[in-house]
Amino acid sequence: MSGMHLRNNDRYEATGTSMTPTAPQAHGTLAKLSRLLRSHGALQSGSGLATGVIAFALAALSVLAVIAFHFPAYLTTPELRKNYDVNVLRAILLGAMLVAGALALLNIAFGRVRWLSGCAFAVLTLAAVLGGHTVPVGDFPDGTPYIGLDWFILDLLGTTLIFVFVEKLFALRREQPLFRAEWQTDLAHFLLNHLLVGFFFLATNRIVHAGFDWAVDSSLQARIRSLPFALELLVLALVADFVQYWIHRAYHQVPLLWRFHAIHHSIESMDWLAGSRMHMVEVLITRTLVLAPIVVLGFDKAVIDAYIILVGFQAVLNHSNVSVPLGPLARAIVTPNFHHWHHAQDREALDRNFAAHFTFLDTLFGTAVRSGAPWPQRYGVKDDYVPKGIVAQTLFPFVWNGRRPD
Numbered sequence: 001m002s003g004m005h006l007r008n009n010d011r012y013e014a015t016g017t018s019m020t021p022t023a024p025q026a027h028g029t030l031a032k033l034s035r036l037l038r039s040h041g042a043l044q045s046g047s048g049l050a051t052g053v054i055a056f057a058l059a060a061l062s063v064l065a066v067i068a069f070h071f072p073a074y075l076t077t078p079e080l081r082k083n084y085d086v087n088v089l090r091a092i093l094l095g096a097m098l099v100a101g102a103l104a105l106l107n108i109a110f111g112r113v114r115w116l117s118g119c120a121f122a123v124l125t126l127a128a129v130l131g132g133h134t135v136p137v138g139d140f141p142d143g144t145p146y147i148g149l150d151w152f153i154l155d156l157l158g159t160t161l162i163f164v165f166v167e168k169l170f171a172l173r174r175e176q177p178l179f180r181a182e183w184q185t186d187l188a189h190f191l192l193n194h195l196l197v198g199f200f201f202l203a204t205n206r207i208v209h210a211g212f213d214w215a216v217d218s219s220l221q222a223r224i225r226s227l228p229f230a231l232e233l234l235v236l237a238l239v240a241d242f243v244q245y246w247i248h249r250a251y252h253q254v255p256l257l258w259r260f261h262a263i264h265h266s267i268e269s270m271d272w273l274a275g276s277r278m279h280m281v282e283v284l285i286t287r288t289l290v291l292a293p294i295v296v297l298g299f300d301k302a303v304i305d306a307y308i309i310l311v312g313f314q315a316v317l318n319h320s321n322v323s324v325p326l327g328p329l330a331r332a333i334v335t336p337n338f339h340h341w342h343h344a345q346d347r348e349a350l351d352r353n354f355a356a357h358f359t360f361l362d363t364l365f366g367t368a369v370r371s372g373a374p375w376p377q378r379y380g381v382k383d384d385y386v387p388k389g390i391v392a393q394t395l396f397p398f399v400w401n402g403r404r405p406d
Contacts, residue, residue, distance in 0.1 A: 029115045036116070037184065042177040048112025051103045055120035058100035061153050062127040065093050068149045069135035075149040077197055078142065086137060094133040096157075100124050148197035155194060163272035163320055172270075172323040172336070172375065180269040188390040190276035193283055204288045212292045221298025232303045233310075239293050240307065241357040247289050248354040249367070251282070258404055259397035260285075266386035266393070267319075268379050270340055275319035279397060314357065319343075323375075334359055341369045344376030 043050045068075040101124055107117035164178065193200075224232065251261035260282040267274045294304060317324075318339035326335055334355055342353035352369035355361040362368040381404075387396055 029119060032115050033119055040177070040179045040181050040183060043179070048107045048110070049116070052107055052113040052116035052120065055100045055103035055107070056116060056123065058096045059104070059120045059123035059127065061157060062093060062097050062100065062132075063123055063130070064149060065089075065096075065153055066127050066130045066132060066135055068153070069093075069131070069137060072137055073140040073142075073144045074146050076146065077148045077151045078146070079201070080148075080150060080154075090133040097124060097127060097132060146198045147195040149195065151197050152191055152194035156190065159272060159316060163316060166317075167272060167321050170322040170324050172321050176269060176271065176321055180271065182267075182269065182388065183273060185388065185390055185393070186267075186273045186277050189278065189393075190273060192390065193276065193278065193280065196280060200284060200287060203284060204291050207288050208292050208295050212296050215296045216298070217296075218298075224297050225300050229300075229303060229306075232299060233306055236294065236297075236299050236303055236307050237310070237357050239297065240290050240311070241355055241361060243290050243293055244286070244356050245354050245361045245365070247286055248356070249351075252351045252354075255404065257282075257285075259400060262381055262386050262404070263393045263396060265343060265381045266384075267343060268384075269321075270319055270336075270343060270379055271321040272316050272319065275315050277393075279394065281397065311356070318356075330359075332359060333357065337375065340379070341371065341376055343379045344369075345378045345380060345382055346371060346373075346376055349376060350382075 043053065072081065100120060104117040104120040104124065108114050108121070167178075224235070227235065251257045260279040263279045264277055264282065267277055299307075314334065318334060318336050320336055322336050324336060326333065330337065334353075334357055338353055338355075338359055341349045344350075348371050349369045352367050353359075353362055354367055359368065385400075385402060387393060
């Protein structure tokens with residue numbers, strides 16, 4: 001796989017698989033940036049491209065953060081901003097801007113990828129002109145329609161910092177670059193599903209309360225909440241995983257549901273971003289059906305919050321390009337190895353390993369994969385019939401007229 005390094009005298013275009021030489025063409029900065037964003041491959045060390053990419057990414061996130069500061073009623077998530085310390089967020093934004101500016105200026109000073117560093121510095125200047133970390137946040141109305149721009153920024157920043165380090169430390173496939181093929185598609189899914197967090201929250205809550213309030217038993221809820229925190233969290237995880245197991249199995253066995261779930265299985269490279277590739281209809285169905293028993297049983301809010309953190313971390317970890325030595329614990333807890341087999345094209349792995357947290361569910365219901373190989377060699381749907389790109393994948397379930405290969 002060719003690298004993403006752009007030399008001063010080379011002319012490249014993105015082909016969808018690598019950066020390849022083309023005939024001479026205009027070398028505008030925006031054209032270079034566009035080609036870079038459409039490419040994939042390893043970042044050549046010593047070129048300044050890695051620091052340039054970091055500077056540009058931080059600058060872009062800084063602009064988005066400043067815009068969110070300007071319009072908090074419409075661009076921030078109510079459930080998150082209740083717990084915000086605005087001063088801490090301002091410090092994070094300032095720190096990101098300082099790091100981006102320092103990296104961009106160093107690259108410019110040493111003559112490394114000046115075009116990219118110049119782009120980063122221009123975007124960073126825009127963030128500063130818009131107010132930077134000093135944007136005042138006054139009172140604003142509650143109950144407004146919103147998109148989760150803050151959730152996207154914080155989750156992308158935090159997840160990247162954690163899992164890029166984890167993947168480097170415990171890499172399964174060391175030859176797989178950070179910017180592997182189709183990273184743009186998965187980042188677009190990540191963005192879309194985060195921005196729609198408000199819609200998902202509103203829709204799932206309304207559906208759950210409309211459809212399951214009749215099943216609420218206040219005495220049962222009181223007994224659940226009387227449990228010690230750790231035990232209540234374990235019960236919640238068991239309940240959620242039991243429901244999720246059968247929902248997940250249905251996605252594979254019901255042709256109409258497979259149309260949506262096939263998008264997730266079209267991933268051909270496993271890493272921390274891969275799990276974000278999910279059709280919004282699947283996200284809505286899964287969250288609604290998993291939330292239903294949680295609401296009916298009345299788990300404590302602190303326990304639910306802890307579970308959300310737990311399930312988010314485990315979902316990202318289990319799709320990651322890591323081989324984590326967990327010893328005997330791997331026999332009980334779903335690990336990257338366990339879930340990678342669920343995404344494998346190996347015949348013995350098809351429609352296996354549905355559990356999200358506890359491996360005993362697949363053992364109990366006869367769906368645990370048994371293979372002599374330590375890790376699968378190829379991921380994705382058989383025959384690769386799912387299209388590329390977020391737009392085509394979003395439309396795929398509604399236009400596909402084929403059937404899943406056996």
